[in-house]
Amino acid sequence: MEEAEGQPEERREAAAPGPASVESDEPPVKKKPRVMESESTLLGPRLEERLSSVLCCTVCLDLPKEAIYQCSNGHLMCAGCFIHLLADARLKEEQATCPNCRCEISLSLCCRNLAVEKAVSELPSTCGYCQQNFPRACLERHQHEHCHNRPTRCRYWRIGCRWEGPYHEVPAHEAACVHPHKPGGDLMEILADMDTQHQKEVLLFQDILQLLSLEKIGCTEVQFRPYRTDDFITRLYYETPRVTVLNHTWVLKARVNDSERNPNLSSERTLSFQLLMRSKLPAAMDCAFLLLRAPYEDVPLRPVVYRHTFSGESTESPYLPLPITDAIECNRLLAAKNFSLRLFLFHVTKS
Template sequence: MSSVEERGEVGVAATPGSSSGGLGVVAVGAALEAVVGGPSMLEEVSIRRGEGLGPESDPDEPPPKKRMRLPEGESGKLEERLYSVLCCTVCLDLPKASVYQCTNGHLMCAGCFIHLLADSRLKEEQATCPNCRCEISKSLCCRNLAVEKAVSELPTDCPFCLKQFPRSSLERHQREECQDRVTQCKYKRIGCPWKGPFHELPAHEEECCHPTKTGTELMGILGEMDQSHRRELTLYNSIFSLLCYEKIGFTGRLEVQFRPYRTDDFITRLYYETPRFTVLNQTWVLKARVNDSERNPNLSCKRTLSFQLILKSKVNSAIECSFLLLKGPYDDVRIKPVIHHHAFSNDTNETDYVPLPITDSVECNKLLAAKNINLRLFIFQIQK
């Protein structure tokens, strides 16, 4: 399998088989953010992580404090007692976003709930409440709005200045008002690495050496920015040129649904396989695997998905295709577009496993927790 870029035809492609192939676009996104200075996908991701939806934490944020339940009979302040009543029964943290409950009322924060569902899918078991072992699922569990609202009214410490605020206003305080919040120098775009508390920012910017950079130095920095900008532009341009091809097919109403399978030799590796589907008058199957078939993906916090496209029909001559996976209808997963290329023949009817370029493990768990992973596959046949 060769990538489109290697063939020197169109656009940017991930190098097949390299695990970082699809992630290259993330770097482009970061660089683009530096160019436009506006909020990007990355920023959204870190904000969502800040809401406690996943196991990963933002490097700029202090590690979350684990609140242990108070021992029976010990009477702390009312707030302290409420913490232990309203906390997630799995991670013992106070939920920062949605709160779910099992049919017996045990509370779970959204991150833990999604993680439990994803784990059960990996183990091919019914997910259960860790407290009472009753079955949990998206349809069996409901949100608990009263708890969500109560939690948002509880006072909490700002991790930067350590003053107390209601949870509902903490985010704004941390983002806009806190004098101790971590900030970056306004000359970050031209290479200043300074990071520090907001109240030290004016003094730093006063003496920052980066605005006195020479034109030559600035040209170098601008060149790098242009380059990453151009890479992204090339990707989108190549998608547009693919859209001009004569033979284009995509999965429409037939959504790509993954189902867990075990391998033939009873090894516990899991992979997902779609039902056969027809695109461009050929029959195809898409396979996907978790953490590249690591033995126990449920033991690892980091989750990745990679996929393989297989041509099931017999063909008279090789079909050269570019293909592209995007999110499916009614799905809100974030997938970065990466164009892959493969010449399918009866001997080479399978592509290598290539990374599904989802933004992070949180997104990956969201996919695994869902019954079906709705993706949309585009296949562009290259005419000789």
């Protein structure tokens, strides 16, 4: 009985399915292979990103958009930052140094790196309007001429239309623009503003032509040289050697930001100049004068005519703004050891 009773148990044990003998319709689970690091993971960021971090300016940490200068140890600086460092050093009466290695930098010690400039011009850059990538050398032309999303004004903006939108929407807007259909009475105010601006330019042109027809005209080149005041806090100013024009001796002075205490802390910088007579005058002398770019110089100046009456009691004109275009050009003048301008002086006689 024990053997008989044991047989079913053995049969049950033999018939009992084990985990290895279970049959299933599901496919067998494969072991995951060892994941190897891809080549992109080993290399890190893309080549363009790595080059951008290597070729960027050491001051602003951005890719230069124009000329690129390097110190004697090879550290790169974009033209704007390089000129700004030289201008700051001139204002603080210090020697300009590279912000990375602290070696001396100047216009004579540093040179442009043309190879880096060409390499930067070939790096891809994203258009801010259509988000497509283009070489940096072609990006500006694309954004101004070819991009379909570039901001564009309506062709009737001269008569008051203030619409501005992407270029591909211009035809639809101009077809529905109401400004070309406005009556002339509504456009008179706009045309009056345009005439006022045009009249200012015409008057300046006519004023210069009238001065050129005067009998006594003098012209000379003046060189502004940097000096320091004798105050407790020294300030930078410029002065020219004496020049003789119209049988009189003259000197020009210039100052930065109207001689404020710390012009190096300001990002907006201006230059103002003063014309001084150094010879004796028997009678009052009405003069008109203006400063323009000297030959072989690249200082952009707007023509502005100034007037002053010189006499024995008034031998100095007030400080007048030097009509340079922006603060960047002011930094260029400050960075240079000297800068030259052309002085035109007119003796205005009463007719």
